[in-house]
Amino acid sequence: MLVFIMLITSKVNAQSITIDGNLSDWDAIPYLHTNATGTGGELTAIKAISGAQYIYFYLEGPESLIFSSFDLYIDTDGNPASGFLSGGYPAGSGAELLIQGDVSSTGNVNIYAGSGTDWAWNWSTGYGTSEINFSALVALTGKKAIEFSVKKSFLGTIGSNIGFALINRVEWTATGSIPTVDLGGSYLQISTADVLPVKLVNFTAKADGNLARLNWQTASEQSNKNFFIYRSGDNRIFPKIGELQGKGTTQTANFYTFYDKQPLNGNNYYKLTQVDLDGKETELGVEVLNFSLSATKVNIAPNPTQNKTDIWFAESKYTSLILTGIEGKVLQKANLKPSENKFELDLSNYPSGIYFVKLTGNGDSDVQKIIKQ
């Protein structure tokens, strides 16, 4: 039996694929198979790629393509000798699963799964778009295309490769197949490995005194130029707070440490990304660290700042706050309520330079330097 194998070894990965009807996310992904002109009916070309959780498909046909009812045969163990071995299409290809039905409503899609080596399918339902998700059919220049995903865990135990074939139907009449039935019932095959530019072993965020220490380890890197670190509070707006150089391409383990010297009081969400040599950025993960800045210490963040900064202090400890310039001129005064533990200072009306904030109360005082950039 002829089996098409294309193990995806290029740098493209499935991280950027979203099932949303915008097909530009497939531009960098090569075709897995193209039917010879006139051989496959209204299915002409396909792309497929495996991500961490999903197998993603991109399917093309002519402008006349209607993609409403289809059979997707999946050889989940990548072994043509096991599974469905006779009848239907393509005979003897060893599919373990058949996804069949109307893509405009996944609730109408039926799943047939069987064991043994013949037509022994069990019809099952009870899944939604998190398992099988189709975009609308999209009109492109001279053709139409659709993208969809199938969740890996939905396929059960899968092999390091899976095979698949598609038949398109209108009113139960086949209008196209990919690959073509003429190809002897062979399935297209893809690797189920998640092709990532960086294989991350772990990523942690821990308090280290009044700093946050981020550690991560990579098992391998491919064309990895930089790591970017972003941080957000509960507002989930992620400004970039730093970057570290990557190791390019390596198969050896590497360890990285980054210190956030001005963590936020409360939740800190740290997002780690990597950037390829060609500038493509891929998110690697988000870690949250709840940070209780020392209750007795005055903390100012960000510092240096461009405009606004937050001054954190213990409740009931201070009654007033004074901002002075470097020459001692008083610029702002504020009374602090006992329930307050934070003052939002706005320096946008002042020139760049050094400022001092003095907190006073109950015979105690604390002076901190603030730099406006």
Ligand SMILES: [Ca+2]
């Ligand atoms: Ca898309």
Ligand SMILES: [Ca+2]
């Ligand atoms: Ca099989």
